[in-house]
Amino acid sequence: AQKVTQAQTEISVVEKEDVTLDCVYETRDTTYYLFWYKQPPSGELVFLIRRNSFDEQNEISGRYSWNFQKSTSSFNFTITASQVVDSAVYFCALISSTSYGKLTFGQGTILTVHP
Amino acid sequence: DTAVSQTPKYLVTQMGNDKSIKCEQNLGHDTMYWYKQDSKKFLKIMFSYNNKELIINETVPNRFSPKSPDKAHLNLHINSLELGDSAVYFCASSQETGVNQPQHFGDGTRLSIL
Numbered sequence: 001a002q003k004v005t006q007a008q009t010e011i012s013v014v015e016k017e018d019v020t021l022d023c024v025y026e027t028r029d030t031t032y033y034l035f036w037y038k039q040p041p042s043g044e045l046v047f048l049i050r051r052n053s054f055d056e057q058n059e060i061s062g063r064y065s066w067n068f069q070k071s072t073s074s075f076n077f078t079i080t081a082s083q084v085v086d087s088a089v090y091f092c093a094l095i096s097s098t099s100y101g102k103l104t105f106g107q108g109t110i111l112t113v114h115p
Numbered sequence: 116d117t118a119v120s121q122t123p124k125y126l127v128t129q130m131g132n133d134k135s136i137k138c139e140q141n142l143g144h145d146t147m148y149w150y151k152q153d154s155k156k157f158l159k160i161m162f163s164y165n166n167k168e169l170i171i172n173e174t175v176p177n178r179f180s181p182k183s184p185d186k187a188h189l190n191l192h193i194n195s196l197e198l199g200d201s202a203v204y205f206c207a208s209s210q211e212t213g214v215n216q217p218q219h220f221g222d223g224t225r226l227s228i229l
Contacts, residue, residue: 033215035217037220039156043203043222044220044221047217047219050215095215100163100170100212101148101170101209101211101212101213102160102163102171102173103150103158103160105157105158108156
C-alpha cells in the first residue's frame with residue numbers, strides 16, 4: 001500500500017517570506033516517482049515537478065526548489081520569496097512501479113500568501 | 116489548444132437523475148483517468164483506461180460507469196445521483212500507464228446535487 005502525508009493543512013505567510021511544504025511518503029516499491037501539483041483558486045491542477053526514486057539530486061526552478069531525501073522518505077517543496085500568486089493548494093503525489101499509473105495524493109496544503 | 120478538456124465545467128442536478136461528463140485529450144496519450152476531489156480537497160482515483168481497456172477500478176459504486184469510445188475520450192456516466200456524489204471530477208491523461216508518466220489534468224467538472 002502507498003501513502004502520502006502532508007502534515008501541514010494550512011500555511012499563511014507574508015509576501016517575500018520563504019515557505020517549505022512538507023511531504024512524507026510510504027511505499028514498498030523501490031521504483032517510484034514523486035510529483036508536486038498546484039491547484040490555484042481557479043481550480044485546475046498544474047503539474048510542477050516529477051522526481052524518480054533513483055535520483056536524489058535537489059532541483060531548483062526559479063523560486064521553486066525541491067529536496068528529496070530517501071533516508072527520511074520526504075520530498076519537500078520550498079518557495080523562495082513567496083508572492084501572492086503562489087496562493088494555492090499544493091499536492092504531493094506518488095506513483096510506484098506496481099500501481100499501474102495510479103497517483104496517490106497527499107491531503108494537500110493550503111498556502112495563503114498575504115501582501 | 117486545450118490539452119485535456121472536460122464538459123461541462125459545472126453541473127447542477129437533482130438527486131436520482133442520471134448525468135454524464137465528457138473528457139477528451141488531444142495529446143495523443145494512451146491512458147486516461149478519472150479522479151474525484153471531495154469537499155475536503157482530497158483527490159482519489161476512480162478509474163483508468165489504457166487504449167480503451169479498463170486498468171483501474173478503485174471500488175467505485177457501479178452507478179458510475181466509464182466509457183471509452185476511443186483512446187482520446189473517456190466519458191463518465193453516473194446513474195441515480197446521490198448527495199454524496201457532489202464533488203469536483205477531474206479527467207487526466209498520460210502517455211502510457213507507466214511509473215514515470217506525468218498526468219495532465221483537465222480543469223475539472225464541479226458536480227452539485229440538490
